[in-house]
Structures are given as structure tokens and as C-alpha cells.
Amino acid sequence: MHTDKLSFHTENLDGLTVVHIAGELDLEVASQMRSVMEPLMELPDRRLILNLRELKYIDSTGIGILISIVKARHARNAPFGVEDVPPTIQKLFDMTGITPFLDASNA
């Protein structure tokens, strides 16, 4: 089966990369998400923000990817955060305890 369940749009601003993620981030598309994010995670001199306004669904696999981005950015002393988080997804972030690691005002 082929689905376009997750799509990305990357915006390169001055010193800042914003990745807009739309759709459903689950086990099926986890490797797609990793391959989009990995090159961006490597750039310590650019701030990195994920805009989640159009994200409809996330599971523990998706949250696991966010954890790996948080760690990779921290190791490079590079800013990272998320913005425009829909309420259903914010609830899962709060429940799992990842929220304090995703503060875009640090990014």
C-alpha cells in the first residue's frame, strides 16, 4: 500500500530552518521522517523549528524521533523546538513529559 500520509515543507529563513510537517507521524512513516530530519539536525549554526500546525496524529514512534532530534541538537549545542502544536498532540507531549524539551523559545 502506498500513502502520502506525511508531507514536509522546509522554509529556510535567515539563520533559521522551519520544517512544516503535515499528516500522520506513525511507525509506517518513521523512516521517512528520520531521513528528512537527519541532514537538518547536523547543522549546528542554524536554529531548527518543527511547525506542527498540520500534524494530525503522532504515536510513540514519532515522539521517539523527536527525542532523538532533541538529543542530537543538544549534543551539538544547537537550538531546537516545536511550534503551533495542535491540542490533541500537545496532550500527548504533556502526558509523556517531552514538552519541556521542545520549547521553541530556546530555538
Add this chain to the structure above:
Amino acid sequence: MKNDANVTLSVPAKAEYVDIVRLTLYGIAARMKFSFEEIEDMKVAVSEACNNAVLHAYDQSEPGHVEVVFTVIGDDALQISVSDSGVSFEQATDRTSSNLHGKSIEEIQSGGLGLYLMQALMDQVEIRSNQGTSVILTKRRMAQETV
């Protein structure tokens, strides 16, 4: 839906079929008049149970099936059992439940989040193993009856 009615779905233990389970859950829970938020909670919990079966139940070279049974209990509870018949599951499955609260950035990791979310989002979570593993999730609809 009638009391104690059930719907059974059997899908290949592959990530791309977890969607189908979520869609079926949505159909059943919406007919039972669960709220949007309750349905979202159940979607995540059931997907986590399916993810476990997809990732841990079977040898990649011989993927099996995941059987999902939705049972309406009384008039306000939905029980969803997610079962596989994988033999190696007992050792492979992630039976730990863990979250990130109070941890440092060095300590956080994704292990245990799936089971933690199931427990946090459902009223009851039971795991049974004999031949394969079953995860049995139950959620009761919050009272919101209008006449």
C-alpha cells in the same frame, strides 16, 4: 451497536495496516458516541498495541497477522483486544512502562513510552501471553447522555 456485539479484524503484522485498525476503531467508537477526545485517546492506545505486534511478534522473514477484536460491553464500554501468534514475543516485547517526567536530556529515551501511553489513555490495560500475546484495552465512555 448492540450490547456485547463484537467486530473482528485480522490484518498483516505490518506498519501500513495499523491505519486500517485506527479507521475501524473510529467507526465503532463514533457509533457508540464516544467523544472526539476519547476516540483520539483510543486511537493512540490501539496503535501502540499494534505497533508492538508489528515490531516484536514475528520474525521479519515470516510476518504473521494481528487480530483485533472490538467488543461493546454494556452500553458504554469498548474493549479492544490486540493479539498476535508470534512465538518469540515473550522475550522481545517491551514490557516496561516509562515516561520522560523529571528526567534530564541525557536520560530521556523512547523505550517504554508505548505501554505508558496505553496505560495513561485507557481505563484498563491487560497483557496476556500464552501462544502469542494479547493486549486487552478497555475504555468506558464518560457520561454525556442527553435525552
